[in-house]
Every structure is written in structure tokens, then in C-alpha cells.
Amino acid sequence: MSASSDDEHPYVKYGTPLEEIDESETKPSMLKSNVPVFDQIVTDEEGRRRFHGAFTGGFSAGYYNTVGTKEGWKPSTFLSSRSNKSKRKTFQANDFMDDEDRGDFGIAPKTLSTSTDFTSKHKRNAIQEKQLNIQEEKMTLSFGANLLDCLVLPMRNNIGIKMLKSMGWKEGQGLGPHVVRRKKKKKKKSASKMKVYGCRLPGADDPDSDDENIPENFQFAPKDMMPISILHKDDNYGIGYSRLDPTAALHVKEKKSSAVKARTKSGSKLSFYGQAFGVGAYEEEDDDIYAQDSMSNYDSVMSIEKNPDNTYGWTKPLAIAGAGHKEAIGYGDTPKILFVHAKREAKLFPKVYPPPPIPNDFDPYKRMKLQRESKRIKDLNLTTVEPSTVLPPSNENQPRLTSQDREALLEDNKSPAPTKKAQSIFDFISFEDRQRMEAAKRKPVELGFKGDNKIVEQPTMVDRSKPLCDATSLKPFSNNPEKLRRYEQYERAIRQRKKDPYSVIESNLTEWERKHEQHEFARLSQVYLHLSTNISSKFTKASENEDNDSVVQREVTEPAAKMKMFGIMTHDSVEWHPDPLLCKRFNVPDPYPNSESVGVSKPFGGFKILAVMGSSSAAKTPDAGHVASEEDSETKSKTGIVSDTKCPPAFNKSRPFIGGRWDRKPVFAGPMDKPAEKEDEKSEKKEDTQTTQELEEKSPERPPMELFKSIFASSEEDTSSSEEEKEDDDDATSDQNVKTNEQEESEPVIKRASAADVFMRPIPVKENILQQAVNDPTPPKESEPDHEPMEQDEVNEQPDEKNGSDDGYFGPILPPVRPASNGVESVDRGTPPKHDKKQLKHKKKKKHEHKGKKKKKDKHR
């Protein structure tokens, strides 16, 4: 009560005044309904925030919505179980639950509700009980046996029950359409008509009372019935009698079977014996421990139980459908079992069907059906339709072998092959045909081997049984066949890597001669091998093949094919070495077991015509051929068949690459010992002498690189140097030059010829070798006409090659672009043909090669 207060408040007041409410502040708190949704908070009973998080609606958990506790992460108590094991607490799920879990919406609500035990799912109705009982009965006094099976029920219903449930069936109901419960009423009426004395039975009225409440026409499901398990009666006892089971009485086996076995954690076996679970030590044990069985346990009288529940059981078939029947369900006090004679004699034992008989030809092992086998069978079957006019009857047991094949198999190489083939050819071709052939060729191949008789004399050169190595194909001692044979033996021994190769050769030479010869052979083979490896590394097979084949094709096969003269002219065979593994996989014996090479090698049957014509002496065509060749383009005769030799595979497979300074050229490959040598002889001889002279000057030990240099320098001279030689040329060769300038395709072949000369030339090791050249009847000529036009060709062909950079291309050279005359386009499948990329590539590659060549040329200069 101060003055100041008096001033402000003139009245005397009691109590504390309420604070004045600021209107602006009060608004939100006052109007709770105005709280926006996002500000509203749901709390539980204790005021804890129930939901938190923006969207999750996570429940409150832990200590103030953290996962921790009041003490943090530390467990509230730690009890060592070591000392007080007995006190070990066994936790239950309930111990970890909180109020929310036990609430209405928790996982274990405490509220009263129907448990699943009482839902229809796991309801075990009377029928199931009955079933169980029956099963127990079936167990025929076996105590405990399979009891567990009866107790353990399947978790899931089988599909039949599921289907029934989906159709509206419920457990406890019978099957079938719903019926109106009218019969009962009838029954009731009939029962009510009966006079009843005394008390009513208590249960008798119940259904009636139920029925009264039921409205009319209310349909009920039919009553469930006990399924009758009809067992085959396989004993001779009376019906319903089950004998004593001695095993059960002895009670031996069941103990084991009833034992529940388990394993402890430590691994020791545990097993529980006894009547059932829960029989403790102090509890009374069941009777069966002693297996005392008394007859009182058995039915001595056959009767039906007076169980009111026995409405389930045997019913007549008309039970459900029988609307007008008085007794639809045949249960009653009196047994209604009627015995009827079986219409069919009951089989005591189920029929055992024997296994099906196995056919005699049944093969339990699966085998692969082979194509050829099926063909054979077919051939046998189709003898009638086989066009015997076309197809010669084939003996299936024998491989189809021609004489050449047999020759190959027998390795009968002693016979002079060329003449043999000559016979075959001229047997086949009539004279007129041959004439036509010549005409078709327009310019026959130059076939003669004038003066060069060494090849004709040596049919063994086509020896195909030998392993193919170009070193062997060099025949240095052609004038001394005995020595040649010895040399071949020597070569073979070297190839077999024998330590003393010469020792294998037996000869009647004196010791001095042998020594001498050994020395000679050693040097010779060294040089030859060196030569071969060097040369072979320089040249590729592709160009050579292309040359040969294209030439042969152009000369012989194409016109023949055009004239439909298929046969010898178009047929060709080449020795081909399959890979041993391929033979193995094909299940075919290796035709060349000792062969080291793989693929196509020397031809023996190929190129028959030329071999024939050459060897069958000049009487055939050589003169005519010459005339024709002069008439026609010269190049054809030149490029004309040089050799049909295909490069031995050794060249391809294990080709040593020697340096980069010898560029590969598409010029040469393969051994040059073919009888069909078609080179212009003049130039050949010329080069022959030239090289021999050069070689003579050099020491034999000198590496043959120099030799090659000289050879290649001479073969690749530019035009200016060759012009000098040109003057010395005779007319024929100069004519050739002019013509070959126009013919660009001839280039590789010419080159090869020059290289071939190297091979054919004797090596300056011994006089014997040189002797050959000296003995050569044809005088050598000075000019070297072949190589000069070639150079010109090169220049003409590749005018722009200087522009490109030398990228040092190595590798196999693909065949050049095919002549347009062939008319062969790349073929597409299903789409119009396009130009193969390959062909374009060839062009590119060719350029590269020429570039390389140029460079090399410069180097040499």
C-alpha cells in the first residue's frame, strides 16, 4: 500500500493481480485450433513426442528419442555368468518389450483378442482327433512309435484343402452342396411322435432346439464324414481283429525309434527315452515301461461304440443326396454292416508287374551317330534308286583311291612320275581334243626344255616322299646320280640332326674319297641351307602362288573350263600335309607321319600337263609352242609356266627373319627344281654364267649376302645400266623387252626366274658343281634382258610411290588384284555384292612393297 501504488490504483486490492495479457502474444497460444499441421505434435501418454522426423514418422525410442539409455551406451549391468551360472537369467521376448510393444498397436498387445489357436486355421476338430486316434490304433500297440508324427502337423495345408477353402469350404464341414436341414425336423417329428417315458435324454433335445431357431430354407453345409481308410486285408484273422504284435510285446525296437535324439553343442550325442515329453524323474511313469499287455486292452466283442459322436463314419452312399429316404444317414444303434459277396475275387497281393522286356538290340550306351555310317546304310537301302550310270559303284570298305593316291600311300616314287602321267593324260585325251586344246590356248605354253635335260633325266626330283626342304631340292650332282643319292642321304641325316651325318651313308668309296666328299657335302649343305633360309625369308608364297596358279589358270584351265572340258585340265592335286592333330581329331591316320611341315607343299600330280609335255620330249609341242609364242604376246611364254612349285610350308611356318635390309618382294619362292622350267633360256644361261663367275671369285666361306647383293643388284639395275646391255641383246630378247614393257603382270615372274637361277646355279664349292654349268651345252649369252623391262614396269606402275613414307611393311603379301577378265566379284550373302576390302588392301600392300624396294635400291647404290 504505497503512495505510488495508490496513485496508480486507487482501490485496495487483495491477492496478486493477473498479468495483463498482451494481445499480440496471446493469439497463437489462445487459438490452438490455428496451429498449422506441420506444427502439431503427437505425444504419447507420458508426453514424449511420438513421431519425429520430417517424413518418417519414426516412433520414439530409447532415451529421449535416442538409441542410447540414460547411462549412455554402457549396459546398465554386467553380470558375469561365470560364477553364478545357476542364476543365469533366461530372457524372453517379453523382457525386451516396452509399453508400446504391449499396447494396442504393439507387437504383443495385452488386450484380449482371439488368438490364432482358436481361429479355424489351427483348429483341430473332432474329425482330426478321430483321425489321430485311428492312426494310433493303426500303430497296433506300438507305444511311442511315430507318435511324434501324429503330434507334429504340417504347417501348411495341402493344396486340396486350399482349393476347397477357396471354394467356401470350412474345416469341420462336409463336402458337397449345402442342404436344407429338413431331415432333422422330420426326424424330430418322428421322434416326437414316439412316446417317451421318463426323462429326456439331455443331448437329444439339443439339435431340436437348434433347429427351432433356424429359419426355413436355411441351407447348411453337409456334415463332415470320417474318411474310410480301406485297408487291404492281408491276413486270415477275423474282421477287426488285430493280433498281438510280438515285437511290440517285447518292446525292443520301439524304444529306439521313440528316442528323440539330439546333439549338444559340444558334439556329444543326447537322446531321450521315455513315454513322452514332460515325464519327469519324480512323475509316475507310464505302464508301458514294463510292456505289460493284458487282454483287457483288446476288444473281445465286436460292436460299434455307442458314442453319439459316431455320426461320422460309415454312411451309405445316398446319405447326402437321399432326400426321400427315411434314414439318410445310416447310423444307429444297430449295426448296419451288410456283407456282400465280392464280385471280383480279391487279390491278396497286389499284382506285381514285371519290368518291360529289354529288346535284344538295345544299347544302353549312347554313341555318336556318324555321318558316314548313316550314309552307308542309306546306300545299301537305296540301291534301286542309285543312278548307277553316273555314280560308279563304290566299294564302301575301301577308300576311293586313284592310282596316284595309291602311289602316294606306297611311296612308290621310283617310277618316273612324269612319264606315267603322260600316259595317263594321253590315255584320257584323244588327239582331236588335244588339238582343240591347243587351239583354245591360242598360244600354247612353251614346253620344251632344250638342252636343259638334267631335269628330265631326274625324275626323282619330284620325290614327294622326302621331307620338303628346299635345300634338298637343290640337286648339285645331277650328272652323278650316285653322288646325288649320297648327298640326299646326307641331307636327310642332317635334317634328322644326326651327329655325324656322313656316317649314315654307305658307299664303296675309299677312305680318302669319303673324307673328301664329307668335307664337300658339309660345305655344300651349309651354303645351300644358308641360301635357302635367306632367300626364303625374302619372298612370300602368295605372289608365287598367284603367279603359278594364275598362269596355269589362264593358260590351261580357264579355256578348258570354258569348253566344259572338265577333268584333267581342271583337276589338280597337290600334296597337302594335314596337321597331325587334325588327323587325330578326324580319327584318320596321319598320311605323313614323319613330316615336319604342314599344309600344301610340293605338287606331284598338279601341273601334269606341262610336266608331261616337257618330259614326253620335244616331239610333242615345243616347236609349235615356240612359234606360237613368238606370234602371240611374248610375255605369256615368259611368265608362262615357270614352276608349279608351291612354297614348301617350311617357308611359311618357321621362316627366319633376317634383318630389315632385305626387303621382301613378291618375286620368288620355293625350290626351282621343277621340270617345267619355262624361263627364257637365253637369259637364264646368261645369268648362269654371270653368277658363277662372281661366285668363283669369292671365297666359298664368304656369307652369301654379298652374293645376293650382286644378284639383286644385277636384277634390279635401273634402266640406264641395262640399256648398255640392251645393245648386246639379240633381236628376240629386245622384242621381248618391248612387249614386256606393256605387260605389267609379268614382272614378278621374271624376277623369280632370276632368283631361281641362283638356286639352280652351282655353288662354287667344288668343281663338280661348276662342272655342270660348264657342261651345259647351250652357250651363255651376254645380255640380261629380263630384268630391265621389269624395272621399267615398276616405274610405270608406281609413279607416285615416292610420296609415301616407308613404313617398313613386312609380312605375307597377299595376292595382287585379280585381273578383271576373271570377272569374279566378291559375293555377298543375301545382299548385293560389294567390292571386297581385301582387294583394296592388296593394292595398298603392293605399294608398300614397291616403296620398300625403292629404298633398298638406293641403299645398294
Add this chain to the structure above:
Amino acid sequence: MFPHNKPSSKEESTDKNDTTKKTLLPEQLVYTIDCKQGAVRAVRYNFDGNYCLTCGNDKTIKLWNPKKQMLIKKYTGHGYDVLDVAGSNDNSQLASCGSDKTVIYWDVGTGQIIRRFRGHAGRINCVEFNEESTVILSGSVDSSVRAWDCRSRKSSPIQILDEAKDSISSLQVTDHEILTSSIDGKVRRYDLRVGTMFSDFIGSAVTSAKFSKDGQCILSSAHDNTLRLLDVTTGEMLGEYTGHKNSKYMIECGLNYKDDHVLSGSEDGLIYIWDLVEGTITKRVAVRPNKVIHSLTLHPEENLMIAACEDKIYFFTDENYEPPDDIG
């Protein structure tokens, strides 16, 4: 199962053989399947003729039951067109090849790739198993035939047959022979038993070469609109079959299962059937006018033929043919 609807535009051409001997030919179009895999590059019967395989433009191979007209399985794994496919003789593996330059060795049941063979430098046109299905042979545009080993883990081929000068167009393998045809105009036969390569020059680009059933003849089709029957041993021409059109595409030919008729696709939408001995056209079967029938496969034991044209395959049989009931 087989609706016998005759093709409307069937040509009843020269039926010379009617009087002499009536040989049944697969001339009745029974049904057509749209393979739904783009252009069908090739159609092949399997070894015993119970199944057929088609390889398509869409990089897939499809395995069919031709009698039930049912697609059994689809094999995917190629990077480009699949150009050829072959089944092993125990029907458990497939080999296929295609524009992706790879040969794929398949497991039939699972559709998994067992091996993938790389090495060809170009598109692979044809693929074949050997008789015991231990080796796959593939012929490519790079003019080589490569033999791939199915038994070892080697990635390189067992052998390369590079004798051809141009792309290999077709392959056939028997127990000891490999027959190749090449665009360079040659048919080459590699005899493993003798160790010899036999080549026959045909002249024009050879698109297909087939052995006769007895192995005594080679049927080759070339780009000069001609089929030729050559004797294996001598190379002589035993028969020549013309009338169809084949100058642009790789068209396959074949002999029927009795070896008495020659069949070939054509670029004019017909299938031509010649009498093998007489060389006369027995039948022209119209398939699809002005389309190319490029692939053809004949049942090994029955009068059945499947031809491929664009995106469909056509099944042919003779008029008396009844499908066996015991088809699994």
C-alpha cells in the same frame, strides 16, 4: 499337323519323270515361319534332321522344331550378322560364325557360349563340324579355312588352309575330307587320309559345293548360272544343270536325300529341281516372286526341304509325306 495347302502359283512344268519313275520331291509348301530375326542368312537342318537352325541378321541364332513349327531356343552372342551355323552330331553343341569374324561354340541346352574362336581376318561365311564334332572348320572372306579344336583350350587354330585365292563360300566336311568352294572359281577337296589337296577349277565364282551322299560326286554351283556335278576322282563333269539364275548372290544348292535330284535356290524366287542323271528341270517351285532364295537345306533322310528367303523360312515336303508321330 501338316496342313496341305498348295501354293497358289505352283508351276506344273515339265513332268517328264511321271511316266518313268515317280520320285517324290519336296515340292509342296507346307508352311512358312517368319523367323523375326531380320534377314535369314542361312537355314540348316541339324545332323539328324529333327531340328533346324536359322541364323539371322539380328545377331541371333534360332533353334526350331520344324515339325511342330516351334521355336525352341534363341542364341545371342554374336556381334554382327550370323552367317552360318552347324550343329554337332550329338546335338549338344552348335558352331556359328558371322560378320564379327568370330566362330562361337555354343552349348545347346543352356545357350551359353563355350568357346569363342577369333583369328579370321574377315567375315566368316561358313562353318562346319567334323564328323566327330571335335573340330570346327570355318571358311572366311580372308580366303582361309581354319580348323579350330574343340577339345583343347588352344585359342589358335589347328591348321589354316589358305590355299584359296579368294573368299571361301562354302564348306563341307566328311569323315576324312574337307570340301571347300571359293570365289576364286575352285572347288578344293582336302583328303586327310591321302594327304592331298585336290582342286577343280570351275571357272566362275563357286558359291556352294556339296558332296553327294556316296561321296563320289561334288555338286557345285557357280556364278555363271550353272550347277555342275563333278566326279571326285577325275574332276570330270558328269552333269550340268542350268535354267536358274545365279550370278550375284551366294546361293546354295543341294542334293535330295536319294541323290537323284539336284536342287538349287535362284535369284528369281523359284527353287529349281533337276533330274540328276538327265539334267532336265523336273520342277520349279515358286516361293516368292523376284526374291532371292539363297539358303537351302535338305533333310538327310526324308523328303523335306527348308528354304530361306528374306526373313522367312519355307518348309517343303512331298505330297505323300506324313510326319512321324513319335516326335519328341
